[in-house]
Amino acid sequence: MAGKFKNVMETSAVYWEPKIKTYGFQEITDLSLLEVTMKADRFALVETMLQDAAHAAVRFHLVLIQPRKDYTAQISIVFDREWEDRIDHYCTSEVRLDQEEHFSIRSPVGLICFFGPHFGERYGIAETTFQVLAENNLRILAAGFSGSAVYLVLPENITQRAKTVFESAFEVPKSKPSYGTGKTS
Amino acid sequence: MAADELKGFNISTELVLINMVDLEDLFVSVLPLLQAIKKNRINIPFFSAGCSDTEKQSVSACFAREDVPMVQELIHQEDRLRNRADTIHGVGLLSIYPHRSSLSFLGASIAALRNAGLPIYGLSSSISSLIFVLPYSRLEQAADSLKKGFSCIKKGGH
Numbered sequence: 001m002a003g004k005f006k007n008v009m010e011t012s013a014v015y016w017e018p019k020i021k022t023y024g025f026q027e028i029t030d031l032s033l034l035e036v037t038m039k040a041d042r043f044a045l046v047e048t049m050l051q052d053a054a055h056a057a058v059r060f061h062l063v064l065i066q067p068r069k070d071y072t073a074q075i076s077i078v079f080d081r082e083w084e085d086r087i088d089h090y091c092t093s094e095v096r097l098d099q100e101e102h103f104s105i106r107s108p109v110g111l112i113c114f115f116g117p118h119f120g121e122r123y124g125i126a127e128t129t130f131q132v133l134a135e136n137n138l139r140i141l142a143a144g145f146s147g148s149a150v151y152l153v154l155p156e157n158i159t160q161r162a163k164t165v166f167e168s169a170f171e172v173p174k175s176k177p178s179y180g181t182g183k184t185s
Numbered sequence: 186m187a188a189d190e191l192k193g194f195n196i197s198t199e200l201v202l203i204n205m206v207d208l209e210d211l212f213v214s215v216l217p218l219l220q221a222i223k224k225n226r227i228n229i230p231f232f233s234a235g236c237s238d239t240e241k242q243s244v245s246a247c248f249a250r251e252d253v254p255m256v257q258e259l260i261h262q263e264d265r266l267r268n269r270a271d272t273i274h275g276v277g278l279l280s281i282y283p284h285r286s287s288l289s290f291l292g293a294s295i296a297a298l299r300n301a302g303l304p305i306y307g308l309s310s311s312i313s314s315l316i317f318v319l320p321y322s323r324l325e326q327a328a329d330s331l332k333k334g335f336s337c338i339k340k341g342g343h
Binding site for chain 2: 043046069073106115120122130131134145146148
């Protein structure tokens with residue numbers, strides 16, 4: 001292993017504890033997941049849609065952009081379910097279904113969010129998270145791990161069970177965490 | 186508009202992005218890779234997965250440059266991943282905050298980067314920041330474009 005670390009910067013640090021410490025898990029429900037697939041040069045469509053939705057005071061809980069095949073990208077947005085009709089109406093009128101663009105809205109979905117000390121520097125968080133999901137046969141719809149936080153989108157009917165199994169697999173403090181806006185349970 | 190004020194940036198070191206597309210089952214195809222990555226004590230500074238379509242799941246992950254040969258070797262060992270991974274060298278993470286869950290903040294960010302001709306390789310929101318995966322050599326340009334874009338909003342020019 002000595003060779004593996006020879007190029008690591010002096011400021012790099014690695015933290016390790018047998019059970020991963022978190023600041024707790026938050027569950028948000030009554031959400032919808034919008035997924036739009038398009039060519040990257042059509043991102044202007046998303047900008048317009050976002051401005052339109054923003055004027056209506058729609059807020060997001062999670063946003064992801066991921067590359068797909070053939071220079072397409074998928075943008076995923078999790079928002080409060082009460083806005084689903086408006087978003088659906090906009091996408092139905094603007095997304096060019098004949099130009100390899102498509103969209104879908106899934107609901108109800110739930111979101112599990114968590115973060116912890118040293119999440120930015122610690123290896124093994126993604127592996128532990130996916131191991132817990134696989135062992136409990138919990139299928140996720142989307143996931144984002146960045147900026148020291150983990151977000152998992154799941155069908156709403158399994159969100160509570162997912163939170164319970166994660167609270168067993170990770171170390172959780174006694175006090176509850178607080179994360180941004182949203183309906184929480 | 187106070188909700189769309191850009192208050193700060195963070196720029197990462199140079200990283201490598203690996204995209205894996207058209208995966209059939211994330212647990213079967215990606216979990217063994219994550220186990221091997223953990224075994225080799227490799228950190229993943231950015232990871233996103235799209236898995237709502239059961240037949241076309243995808244994963245994007247960034248790694249430090251020095252970890253990439255090992256990660257590529259681990260991918261090569263997995264039959265289900267070997268021919269489905271694309272590597273983009275020379276990327277970096279640009280974190281901007283606070284997003285305040287604002288869709289117009291998100292839209293303005295994408296517009297500013299697109300108007301500057303910057304390819305967006307990936308994005309994930311976090312607690313208070315939006316984290317973009319962009320060409321490393323153009324991160325400063327991206328930051329300048331965002332500053333300019335948000336100052337236009339502040340002046341009511343958007």
